[in-house]
Amino acid sequence: MENLDINTNQLAETRNRIIDAFIEHVLETGKQPVSVYKFAKNLGITEEEFYHYFTSFQGVKGAVWDRIFDETYATMRAQEVYQAYSAKEKLLSFYYTWIEVLKKHRSYLLALYEGHADFKKITPQEVRSFRENFKTFAKGIILEGKTEGEIVDRKYISDKYDEALWLETLFIFQFWLRDTSVSFEKTDVAIEKSVRLAFDLIGRTAVDSFVDLAKFLYQSK
Amino acid sequence: MSSSQPEQDHIPTSKVQRASKFIGTGAKVGGNYIKHYAKKMVNPSLSKEELHANNAQDIYASLSELKGSALKVAQMMSMDKNLLPRAYQDKFTMAQYSAPPLSYPLVVRTFQKAFGVSPEAKFETFTTSAVNAASIGQVHKATKNGKTYAVKVQYPGVADSVTSDLRMVKPFAHRLLNMNEKEISHYMEEVEEKLLEETDYQLEVKRSTEISRACRHLPHLNFPVYYPELSSERIITMDWLEGDHLKEWLQTNPAQEARNQIGQALWDFYHHQVHNLKKVHADPHPGNFIVQENVTLGVIDFGCVKVIPEDFYRGYFSLIKKDSLLNEAQLNQIFFDLDFISDLDSAEEQAYFKGVFKEMISLLGKPFHAEAFDFADDAYFNQIYALGDRVARDKMFRNSRQARGSRHGLFINRTYFGLYSLLNQLKANISTTKPDWLQ
Known part of the structure; x- marks a missing residue:
């Protein structure tokens, strides 16, 4: 033993x-x-x-990504106020903590990914496990958002929400890589705005009301 | 060869500058808004008031989306537009109160960047949502050791984006103000400088402390204490002032006496700053003032402070003497000094512009000409508006290639228009004091 x-x-x-x-x-x-x-x-x-x-080295790089995720997740959950957050705020909190962790590894990440082709098209193998971790986290907050009514359940589409949030994550990462503003303030703004947009889209929108009305009209014909 | 020719004999000019530096940008803005929109959106079934209201709403909606500096510009326009119809005025001052708030995680992040800890670690309680939106930030209420604080948190990236935001506003301004590219650039440069200053919260804390100390002895005025140790580039902590915003207070139908008292406090505050400190809080719009217990005026925002250069000060304020007190030669000298007229003008132009400026001066100086002035007099404000509109349409001004009015005038005019307009809203009767050298 x-x-x-x-x-x-x-x-x-x-x-x-x-x-x-x-x-x-x-x-x-x-x-x-x-x-x-x-x-x-x-x-x-x-x-x-x-x-x-x-x-291979790919595995090592994956392990670095895992470390980043673990640190982010732990730091984020250590904040007392985190439990009281809504789904949207939890996602925001994740991103803000994440880029703070990324900052510690900026040179490393720049060296490996600065000249990298579009992440959305070819996500490097080593990011896979990070992606799975993130998607598990995202699924959790989506479920929470649905129960709280913050997120609308839509047939077929809502199953893809975690995938959509992953794309946002890639967007933020690439934005941050290119960001040259003082203390990465522009990334803060990008996070704030893109998360607001994401939640505006997956929350109740005019389209839902429209579909609702159309359904009603069709059924009562 | 021929391409360089026109550039040489055309001095780039600014319509805003030349037409309205003196009478305040508002005059220009006022005239053009109405003309432009009345022309563009003619709809016989709409009353004029409705038309204005709708336009204001549209413009406001697009500007509030932009946030940051754009919102600030909306605010400045709302300030400068004192001569605009009421519908615009109400919509634009709303910019102060309702902008989409920052998420709490971002507030936490801003705190962590500044102090290394979350807001909860700095204070005992801290509201997770903003209690008020400021133009480039939002206000949270916090408590610690039995004291209540107002904590202003700046939107991230504002300082960075001032320049690019203003570029975004340009097309709007172009449409709204009917100005050409060059003129807008000229106007924007002056605004940009002040905006950049406003994003520096450390400077604001310094200035707020300075001015509030220097004005503390004035009656019926109250200033919050500022806490530099709880402030940073992006955060300002000050005392929480209990009370109603000026607009809310006016809705409670205060007695004439109370309105006079608040108005007088306001007047004294500006008098002291302009004539004694030569440094002025150049942002007198209703959102920056709070009416407290015992009809005391609380001043809460020192974002925009204009330092008044001595030579400009002398010339500018000697104009508020009654016409009869200035002889022609003196007046000419001042007009030259303040760039209202120049050697490049023909004799005919000089005579014409002098005439118009004299008319403006006697109108704008009117409150100073007697011991007391009743700002409830709407007829007086209609006169100013009419004059502003006339100047905006005036052919001579339009065709003049000469910038008119000193650049310092922009913010001083804005300050006085703001002050007059506040006093008008208060319907206050004011004892209009003058510095000794002007008596």
């Missing part, structure tokens, strides 16, 4: 060492290491050992 503990501890430690060393390398050189072999050698582990933790 005790042995196993030490073992998992050691495993986690080595895993963290790999992630840290990878970030370090990107920060220092502006690109990811040329080969796993060289990277492992510098770290003082064998290539084989590396594969024990990750299958």
Whole structure:
């Protein structure tokens, strides 16, 4: 039992060492290491050992994204006021916390993604797990919004809401990457406005009332 | 070769400047609004009042969407438009009260950026929704150790976007004010400078503290205390002043005596600033004042402060003497100094403009000509409006290539028009004091 503990501890430690060393390398050189072999050698582990933790550098990058998500989620939930937030405010809170966490890794992220083609078309493999985490979170607040009446349930369409919010997340990330305003104030504004738009769209709108009326007229013919 | 020629003998001019620097931008705006919209939206079934109301609503709706500086411009227009029909006036002053609020998470973020902690950590209670919207921010109510505070939080990105926002306003202004590109640019530059100052909350705290200290001795006036340690570039914390906004207070039908008292406090406040401090709160619109217990006037916003240069001050205010007290040579000198007329004008032009300016001056200086003045006199305001409209339509002004009026005049005029208009709304009878050198 005790042995196993030490073992998992050691495993986690080595895993963290790999992630840290990878970030370090990107920060220092502006690109990811040329080969796993060289990277492992510098770290003082064998290539084989590396594969024990990750299958490729992509996996390491994914782990960095996971770290970012975990930190965001934990920081956000640590705020007392968070529980009292509405669905919209929870999403806002997530984004504001998120870009604060992103700020700590800005150089790393810029090095990897600045020249990257449109994220919406080809989302890098390593962001997948972050996306799943986010979508789980989004589903939670959408469900909450629906019960509170903040979000309208629409056949077929409302199943895609989490996907839509993910696209917004990508938009914010790319906006932030290009943002040069003092303390990223423009990103704040982009978040504020895009979330308001998103909730205006998924909340009750004129279209719902229109559909409602049309249905009524059709049925009472 | 020929392309550079026209540029040389045409000095770029500003219609706003030349026509209305002196009489206040309002005059110009007033004339054009009506002309433009009466022409464009002729609908026989609409009464004129309705037409104005509708237009104002449309314009307001588009401007309030823009927020930030655009909202500020709407406000300035509402200020400057003292000569506009009532319907516009009411809609525009609404800009002060209802803008889409900032989300609470963003307020939290602003606090964290400024102090590293959330609002709840700085105060015992803190309202999660705004209790009031200011032009470039919103006000939250907070308490700590039994004291109540007003905490003003600025919209993020306002300072950054002032310039680009103003660019967005240009097409509106173009349509609304019937001005051309060059003229708008000229007007916007002056506005931009003041707007950028207004986004600097640290400067505002400094100035507020300064001016309120210097004016504290005046009767029936009250100022909140400002807390620099609880303020930052984007946050201002001050005492919460209990009371009604001026407009709300007027709806309670206060007695003439009370209205006079508030009006006099307002007059004394401006008198002291202009003539003694030479630094003036250049934003006298109803939203910045609160009427408190014992008919005391609370002053709550020092965003826009204009410093009055000494040479401008002398020239400008010597004009408020009665005509008879100034001889022709003196008057000419002042007109030259304040850029109302220049050497580039023909003798005929000089004579014409002097005539018009004299008329304006005697009209605008009227409250100063007696010991007391009754601002309830609507006829007086109609006269100003009529003159403003006439100037706006005037051929000589339109064709003049010369900018008229010193640039400092813009904010001083705005201040006095704002003050006159507030006193008119108060229907107050004021003892119109003058500085000693003008007696």
